[in-house]
Amino acid sequence: MTGVVPSQDSFGTLKDGTQVSRFSFTNKNNVTVRVINYGATITDILLPDKNGTVEDISLGFDSVQEYESQHSYIGAALGRVTERIKGAKFEIDGVEYKVSANDNNIHQVHGGTSGFDRKMFTASIDDDTVVMKYVSPDGEEGFPGEVTAEFTFRLTEENELILGYTATTTKPTPVNLSNHVYFNLASHGAGNVGDHILTVNSCRHIPLDKEYIPLGDGTISDVKGTPFDLTTPTQLRERMKDVLVSNYVFEGHGKKKHVAKLELPSTGRTVDCFTTEPCMETYFSCAMRTMKGKNGASYGAYENGGICLIPMQYTSAVNMPNFPNMILQPGQTYTQTTSYKFGF
Numbered sequence: 001m002t003g004v005v006p007s008q009d010s011f012g013t014l015k016d017g018t019q020v021s022r023f024s025f026t027n028k029n030n031v032t033v034r035v036i037n038y039g040a041t042i043t044d045i046l047l048p049d050k051n052g053t054v055e056d057i058s059l060g061f062d063s064v065q066e067y068e069s070q071h072s073y074i075g076a077a078l079g080r081v082t083e084r085i086k087g088a089k090f091e092i093d094g095v096e097y098k099v100s101a102n103d104n105n106i107h108q109v110h111g112g113t114s115g116f117d118r119k120m121f122t123a124s125i126d127d128d129t130v131v132m133k134y135v136s137p138d139g140e141e142g143f144p145g146e147v148t149a150e151f152t153f154r155l156t157e158e159n160e161l162i163l164g165y166t167a168t169t170t171k172p173t174p175v176n177l178s179n180h181v182y183f184n185l186a187s188h189g190a191g192n193v194g195d196h197i198l199t200v201n202s203c204r205h206i207p208l209d210k211e212y213i214p215l216g217d218g219t220i221s222d223v224k225g226t227p228f229d230l231t232t233p234t235q236l237r238e239r240m241k242d243v244l245v246s247n248y249v250f251e252g253h254g255k256k257k258h259v260a261k262l263e264l265p266s267t268g269r270t271v272d273c274f275t276t277e278p279c280m281e282t283y284f285s286c287a288m289r290t291m292k293g294k295n296g297a298s299y300g301a302y303e304n305g306g307i308c309l310i311p312m313q314y315t316s317a318v319n320m321p322n323f324p325n326m327i328l329q330p331g332q333t334y335t336q337t338t339s340y341k342f343g344f
Contacts, residue, residue, distance in 0.1 A: 050268025145171030182306025189297030194237030
């Protein structure tokens with residue numbers, strides 16, 4: 001066992017009276033991570049800066065009631081399918097399935113009207129790991145098959161938050177799991193997103209149309225000479241408005257690799273992202289509506305906003321013949337490992 005043993009307490013009750021549990025990790029370097037089993041949500045990431053001052057660098061809310069009433073995906077699990085399904089429909093073996101269209105009543109985004117971000121997970125502690133499980137019934141949000149999904153959380157003494165994902169199914173169905181944590185390395189309640197520096201270790205991306213759907217049957221383009229080129233450290237102030245959402249493509253599906261580094265020089269804080277997934281979405285809060293966050297903070301598009309690094313499979317792959325297959329078959333197990341290594 002190389003991780004930190006978590007503790008468990010109550011995080012309140014949902015509107016229907018369901019009790020929600022919170023799990024907390026704190027390592028020897030004064031790094032704290034907290035997660036709840038409503039939406040398998042990361043609620044807090046407390047991290048020292050270069051002077052030892054500890055701040056919470058993840059956006060979130062003070063109460064489970066706020067997580068329940070807000071539909072902003074902040075810190076939450078994403079599933080069954082992260083990002084969009086074009087036209088909220090797809091075919092498997094010649095059979096068309098229509099799923100809930102919660103994106104302008106046209107496409108589906110992040111699993112539908114009531115995706116994994118709004119589900120109660122069963123949760124337990126297994127040594128240094130928090131294990132959260134959700135069984136999605138056959139037909140939920142229009143998807144075929146009963147899917148059993150498991151999300152795991154570990155924090156190491158080396159300041160690495162390791163997220164594990166597995167899923168099995170009773171019928172062929174698309175599966176693409178992830179998490180929507182927002183980072184602000186100044187603190188969740190202070191600092192302009194544009195002050196951050198981001199490097200993405202990819203020279204290829206998926207061009208998207210104005211509805212964030214891949215072009216054609218799935219085009220992949222070179223980033224060189226475009227605003228999407230983040231292959232060298234780039235201050236986000238220069239790029240955010242042009243590239244609100246970007247999908248970067250990596251070699252080595254199934255192999256853990258270093259895909260991105262987020263930095264804020266004024267604090268010395270850094271986040272390095274590693275994943276086994278073939279794609280990562282960067283999302284900047286430029287379109288975020290103003291909302292009240294933790295400790296009275298006011299989250300907005302730029303000031304007090306956040307940055308998401310979301311490893312995943314190719315967006316809308318179920319409808320893109322040129323993209324790798326994302327259909328999980330009975331007898332197979334979907335697996336993913338993503339980690340965020342914190343520095344200061």
